[in-house]
Amino acid sequence: MNRKREFIDLSHPLDPNNISLWRTMPPFTCCPIATIEKDTFSIHTISMGTHTGTHVDAPCHFIQGGKSIDEIPIDVLHGPALLIDLTHKRAHESISWAEDLSPYAEQMQPGVILLLLTGWSRYWAKEGQEYFKHPYVEPSVAGKLLEHGIMVIGLDTPNPDVTGSGGHPFHEIFLGGGGYIVENLTNLEKLGSMKLMVNLLPINIVGSDGAPVRGVAWDEPEQK
Structure with a gap:
């Protein structure tokens, strides 16, 4: 008997009265x-x-001559995903390759979409600025991910860099290497031990540096 496939919505609702x-x-x-x-x-x-709510950053967001949203191959933002639990991270704490991500290196294969769960989506649309005090990804991680064939990284934070710092080193390295960044994801904590498949396709806006996403994840059972 086939069990019913469960779909998890990974996008924040766009509500003018309830938004970060x-x-x-x-x-x-x-x-x-x-x-x-x-x-x-x-x-x-x-x-x-173009970077409101859950959205994709195209390379041209920071890279002169980089791909725009309409130039992103459809299959890149659809496929198997690797979820890494980083909910122990505190505000403004760094996410490093050696301490946090290298234990999962063997699972990082070309075509795999990397999802980083910090739990920071709980601060979405809350009063104050806590949502923008999120953990950040060390710039050197970007090169390591590209070396392992990871071309898409998704986070439940507004930024892999330090928001408000004036610098965007992770963006520049990862987008400059042809990667894509999905920001402001939600419900990553609901994914658990699922054999994950995700779809993070953006609206097809010609020439745009970013576009909204209705992200979806589901469990893909192994074929017998």
């Missing part, structure tokens, strides 16, 4: 311009930055 936005980001708005009562149909206008 860094101070340099434009506000997110979703406003009706036609209603069923008045016009017999409903239409909204949306205004947002």
Whole structure:
């Protein structure tokens, strides 16, 4: 008997009244311009930055001449995933290769999507700035991941670098090596010991440096 496949939503809802936005980001708005009562149909206008909510960073976000969102191969952002639990990390604490990620090196193969669980999504849309005091990934990790064939990294934080520091070394190395970064994921703690498959495809916006994602994860049972 086949068991029902469970899907986990990895994207934060986009709600103008319940959202985390860094101070340099434009506000997110979703406003009706036609209603069923008045016009017999409903239409909204949306205004947002390309890095609002759960989204993909394309290489051209930091790399001159890098790929834009519409140039990302579809298959790169869809496939098996490796989840690493880093929920012991504290605010502003670094994530290193030697201490945190090297034990999983054998599982890092080309085509595998790396997901880092910090638990920081619990601060999404909360008062204060705790969400932006997240753990960060040491820049040297970017090169190690690329060496192991990891081309996509996803995090439940707004940034693999230190938000507000003025520097973006991990972005520059990883995107510069042809990688892609998915930020502001959620529900990673629900994935547990699943044999993970994920889909992190963004909206296909021509020429864009980033785009929203409706990320989904599911358990892919082994074939007998």
